[in-house]
Amino acid sequence: MDRKSQNKFPDSKAQDDEVIYPYLEECLLNNYQRNFPLDKRPFDKIASDLSCDPVQLLSTLKKLQEEGTVSRIGPVFRPNTINKSLLAAMKVPEGKLLEIAEIINGYEEVNHNYEREHHFNLWFVVHGPDENHINNVLDEIEERTGIMLIRLPILDAYHIDLGFDLRC
């Protein structure tokens, strides 16, 4: 596995307008999930690496962001550094899932909330400045929903989200 290598298509020269967008998007999405340039003009640097026009590059990124494919260009922090987070899971009766999920979504500390195929069927992540804050939120959720939850803090982070290889 080699995710350190960058710019796997440095010589990309699109032949015509029909291939330029998908190819540019693929290069962008694959190669710039990490090591985003710290140059004063980072998009010019990328455009130069990919042999494309910087204006076109920015408009492509804006389009990808509007479509929702790109969430943002930014940092991924090491877990539990700039704030604390905790994964929690609940067994929610099928008929009450939407109602309970809405209660949980109401907390600004919650940023992920998924239904999963398991008897523990609701999984969410709570963020906060410290463990106390998070535990208070979780206690309150238990109290409001009447459902016990399990708390699953990270004990060892062997592998953090370092980007995603679209060619998998």
Added chain:
Amino acid sequence: MLTIIDHSSAKMAPEKRVFSDSHLISLIQLGLPLTERPYLEIARKLGVSEHQVITRISNMIETGLIKRLGIIVRHHELGYRANAMIVWNIPDDSVHKVADLMKEYPFVTLCYRRPRRLPDWPYNLFCMIHGRDREGVISLLEDMIAVNNWQDYPYDVLFSKRRFKQRGASVRKVRVVF
């Protein structure tokens, strides 16, 4: 509240304003602006120089606080509709060894050890696999198990169904804990 000290500020020219990492972190968390000079735009909001912003972000990468800086994609929107959390019950004395092998697979995006919560929850190792469809994810998983002889480790596959909420982490109160 602010616990990051700017050790380099002493060396800065007196006219350069000292600024807090927490303010910078909360700005870059929202995403870099898609403009020609994104770091300059952030610098203006903080009232500091573009160079200071770039240096500070670069320091955060060097110290490991920032694990990566770049495009953050949404798997589902990219066509990776099958999102599986695979949970394993691995004996405590083998868990590090297994995790070290597991994390090397390019399709494994996360690999964490978490506590068991007995009797309800026997699993202590979590990994995430994103695939285009369920069959693809199961096949990657089964290959990984076969190659490594992990057949004896109990595991469960939790595919996601509905996504009730997904957004990037945002924090008002920033605290750095090393």
